[in-house]
Each structure stands twice: as C-alpha cells, then as structure tokens.
Amino acid sequence: MPNPAETLLRIDSLSVRLDPADGPPRHILEDVGLTLGEGESHGIVGESGSGKSLLARVVMGIPARNARTAVDGSIAFAGTELTALGAKERRTAASRAMGMIFQDPSSTLNPVVRVAPQITEGAPAAVRRSRRARRALALELLEAVGIPAPERVAASFPSQLSGGQRQRVGIAAALATRPRLLLADEPTTALDATVQLRVLDLLDTVRREQGTAMVHITHDLAALSGRTDRIAVMYAGRIVETGPSRAVLTRPRHPYTRALIDSTPRLSAPRRPPLPQIPGGLPELVHPRKGCAFAPRCAAARPTCFADRPPEQAGPDARHTAACWFPVQQAPDRSEVPA
Amino acid sequence: MTVLSIDDVHIGYGRGARRVHAVRGVTFEVAEGRACGVVGESGSGKSSLARAVAGLTRVDAGRITVHGGPPVPRPGPGGVRMVFQDPIRSLNPRRRLLDIVAEPLRIAGTPAAAAREAAGAMMRDVGMDPGDFGPRRPADISGGQAQRIAIARALVAEPSVLVADEPVSGLDISVQAGIVNLLHALTSERATALVFISHDLSVVQTLCDHVVVLHDGRIEEQGEVADVFGRPGTDYTRELVAAAPDF
Numbered sequence: 001m002p003n004p005a006e007t008l009l010r011i012d013s014l015s016v017r018l019d020p021a022d023g024p025p026r027h028i029l030e031d032v033g034l035t036l037g038e039g040e041s042h043g044i045v046g047e048s049g050s051g052k053s054l055l056a057r058v059v060m061g062i063p064a065r066n067a068r069t070a071v072d073g074s075i076a077f078a079g080t081e082l083t084a085l086g087a088k089e090r091r092t093a094a095s096r097a098m099g100m101i102f103q104d105p106s107s108t109l110n111p112v113v114r115v116a117p118q119i120t121e122g123a124p125a126a127v128r129r130s131r132r133a134r135r136a137l138a139l140e141l142l143e144a145v146g147i148p149a150p151e152r153v154a155a156s157f158p159s160q161l162s163g164g165q166r167q168r169v170g171i172a173a174a175l176a177t178r179p180r181l182l183l184a185d186e187p188t189t190a191l192d193a194t195v196q197l198r199v200l201d202l203l204d205t206v207r208r209e210q211g212t213a214m215v216h217i218t219h220d221l222a223a224l225s226g227r228t229d230r231i232a233v234m235y236a237g238r239i240v241e242t243g244p245s246r247a248v249l250t251r252p253r254h255p256y257t258r259a260l261i262d263s264t265p266r267l268s269a270p271r272r273p274p275l276p277q278i279p280g281g282l283p284e285l286v287h288p289r290k291g292c293a294f295a296p297r298c299a300a301a302r303p304t305c306f307a308d309r310p311p312e313q314a315g316p317d318a319r320h321t322a323a324c325w326f327p328v329q330q331a332p333d334r335s336e337v338p339a
Numbered sequence: 340m341t342v343l344s345i346d347d348v349h350i351g352y353g354r355g356a357r358r359v360h361a362v363r364g365v366t367f368e369v370a371e372g373r374a375c376g377v378v379g380e381s382g383s384g385k386s387s388l389a390r391a392v393a394g395l396t397r398v399d400a401g402r403i404t405v406h407g408g409p410p411v412p413r414p415g416p417g418g419v420r421m422v423f424q425d426p427i428r429s430l431n432p433r434r435r436l437l438d439i440v441a442e443p444l445r446i447a448g449t450p451a452a453a454a455r456e457a458a459g460a461m462m463r464d465v466g467m468d469p470g471d472f473g474p475r476r477p478a479d480i481s482g483g484q485a486q487r488i489a490i491a492r493a494l495v496a497e498p499s500v501l502v503a504d505e506p507v508s509g510l511d512i513s514v515q516a517g518i519v520n521l522l523h524a525l526t527s528e529r530a531t532a533l534v535f536i537s538h539d540l541s542v543v544q545t546l547c548d549h550v551v552v553l554h555d556g557r558i559e560e561q562g563e564v565a566d567v568f569g570r571p572g573t574d575y576t577r578e579l580v581a582a583a584p585d586f
Binding site for chain 1: 380381509511512513515519520523524538539540541542544545546565568579582583584585
C-alpha cells in the first residue's frame, strides 16, 4: 500500500466467478482494480451485466444467492486484507466500518418493524445497550437526512412513508454504523427527479460533513456529474476507463464510454431521433474474455482488439486511463476501418 | 387532424370525504402521428390520466374522445393500446412470443394463420426475428426485448392512439435509445398518436413534439417541447427542468 494513512480501500486484480447450482460458472468480474482515498468519492458506471453491483456486494461480503462465489485477488480495507478473513469476521469488519444503501429501500426495510429500531440496528454496541441513546441516535440521524418530522417518522412503519422518505431512512440506517465507507447501489433510481436531486445533495453533504468515503454505483452518467472525484466505467466485468469525473464525461477515451454518452438524451443538447445505438449485445460471461470484451460492438475495432487484452493507456492526463488499443483520440477515422 | 381529445377531465379514487382527486380538469389534444409527453412527479396524476385514455379507468367528469368517439381498449381505428413500465410482467409468462403479439388480432376475429403472419411481420418491425424469438417465452428474453414485444403487441392491430407509461425507465441507456427510436419510427410511420408518460424530461424532449406538465392533478403548463423546457413559464416547471440530471 503506497500511503496507508490515506488509502481506505484498495482493490487489486479482483476476479469473481459465480458457480450457480443449476448452470455453467460465470466469470462476472475480471481483474478489477480500484483505489479509494479516505473521504474520496468514486462513481462506478455500467449497464446491466457489467458486474457493478456484484463488486459492491463482494466488498461488503454479502454472499450471492443460489451460487458459490469464487473470489481471486485482493480487497484491502483500512489496511486489513478482507479476502483473508473468514465469512463471520468479514461481516463483522464490514458492518463496523462500511454502510450500504440499496436501490429499493422497501425491499431492505422490514415492513413489520417501526423505523427507529431499524435505523439503530447496526449502531455501536454502547449505543444499542441504552434505550435513551438508541432513541437519540435515531432522531439525530433522521434529522441529519432531512426528515422534517423525525419523531413521527421514527414511530412509523416503512409502508407509511413515501419512496423518498424510505430512501432517507435507508441512508440513516447506513450511517448509524458511523461508516468510513458508504457503498450506494443505484440509490436514487427508484425516485422522482426532484427527490433524486435532494437525495444526491444529501449524500454529498453527509460525505463532506462526516468525511465518509463513498462509492456510488449507477447506470446513469448524469447522476454522477459534479458529484464524484473519479468515475470508473465498467463493461462485461472489467473496468474499461477510469479518471477524474469531468474528464471521463467530457473527454471519454474508451469507445464504450463515448457510445454510452452519445446515446444518452440530454436536456442541454436537444436532439431528434434516431439516437445513436450501440449495436449487438453483452457477451455471455461463461468464458474468460479474450481480447477486448467490447470489440464485437466497437466501430473502431481491429483484429488486435479481438485477440489481445488491451493495455491500460493513459492520455495527456496520467490519471485518466482507458483499457483500449485505440483510445478515442487516436482512433482512426471510421471510414478507414474495414467493416 | 386531432385524434385524441381530452376535455376538462377529472378522475378520483375512494369514497366520500376520503376521496382523492388525482386529475382535476385536464384539457389537451394530440394530432395524428404526433407525440405528446406527459411529465410530472409521482402523484401528479399522470398514470391515472394514462389509464383513463386507455379506457381502463372511469372519468368523473369531462370527456376523452378518440376520433370523436369514446376510447376503447381494443385494436383497430378508434382503439387505444397501452405499454407499461415493467414489460416482462405485462406479458403472459406461459404464452409464446409470436402468440402474444398475435393475440389482439385473434381477439378482433382475424383468422389464426393471417394473425400469425401479421404478428411475424410486426415482430420484424420491432427488430425481433420471428423465426428465432417467436417460439420463445417472456422468461427467455431481456427487459429491452420484452418491451419490443409489448410495443409489437400494442401496434399490431393499428390502434389510433398508443399510450406508453414510463416505457423506458429501468432500461439500460443503450437499450433505452433503441426503444425511443422504435417508438418514434413506428408511430410516425403509422400516424399513431402517441401519449408518452415519463418522469425523464430529456427522453421526452428527444421523442415528443408537445409536452404537458402535470402538478397535483392540474396542468401546470403545456406547449411545444422546445418552448416549455427552454423557457419554462412557471416556477414548478423551472424546478423540474433544473432537477433533470445533465452533464
């Protein structure tokens, strides 16, 4: 570890294979690397099947349903190698220092338990022992996440709350552990745009005030704009591009990121259909990928792309890299590429 | 020519003092081959309005007409068909995809062989090869493919109006682009009036000509998309536009 005082999470050469009871093994993650500093915010963008949610679950030590998980590589959190721990120690380590926010708070909150005890469930033992301390913490956190009537909400059942309120309760519960790292998996996808904006602002505030590091996983590039220090783009279980947020969104170097941005409708850049589409579909993940996984869908692909795994190439800014043989700037004119 | 006309429509649920007024006096029109976006937050009344246009919910007051007559949830001229947010759940899991697409024609009395042939052609129009996908069932396809099938089923008998309630939310960006392109191409080719319900302003801007902003069951403002989003006339619309994620 280069600077243990600053690096909070360091994922190195992480590969994850799922062995389902009823089917062939699937190589979901391949050789993923990610470094997150104390208090830093990192966005992970990808579509269904990119492996982004599994990555968060593996870090948290949440086992996959109906499948055996084979993990290879390293996940170091605050200097502890998590992959070396047993399942139970792993969960203890995660629950003490990490909090997770899920897409659909109604599926993670218990419908027959009132809000307050659900928030304090993961609180430190000293708090959990005292009824008064539990109540004080629940109210404090509800207030911190911008709930206007914390006393009423604390005594409510999840079904009595709106979707936005439930997501705030989910965030309050994730904060009860006083985590050093928050993993948010599509935290605002199920919410209205105006509520979405308020929840994203709330996460920013929490991060700034409490110095919590955050990994924000989403399929929506725009949700990350101006809110994360860095963005990593995932495709078919690999990180294909990573760099400072603004650079990735405005000067993408990987053809997949470029295509994703091109097919995203944006209010500030009105367009009429047809929107550019990415031809083809995701590869099956039953075999380890050969070459670049995006090559079959890439307009700039050449024979090398299908045969050899692309190296990570930095652009003019060394912090901005793309795993591509022909990054966007150097890509030949499309007309020169044989079909 | 005006196809769909919505005139001072009110919709409510529940009884007596607890009655909720979801839609309170909404008026707008959609012409042949035009696309009208309906935007607003949860609870603004947009889904109630969509269901009423499709003839699935009664209106308390006001009138909804398609080519001058009442909207009917059946195929053919004057008919209104709907596609929903969750495409896989909107398809019968036990039927084969070709049969699902052919069903509206069969209900309308088209002989089986002709219905299957038309359904196959419609599947091709939505980019799904009937030879490959026709025999499959909904569980064997992705969300984007299921939405294509739902659109094929809705358009196969050439309805006058297509109501799409959040048809692209929850789809991946690259899949969403394909569905937006498909809705645009098919409704403009067939001159179908499209009512497109969405919370995503940027998709509405891309696909629609006209937009209606709903707030608490009332129309906050309506007009050409470029005018409403480019120069919002009310604070509420301004807030919606400002909240839309962009980069």
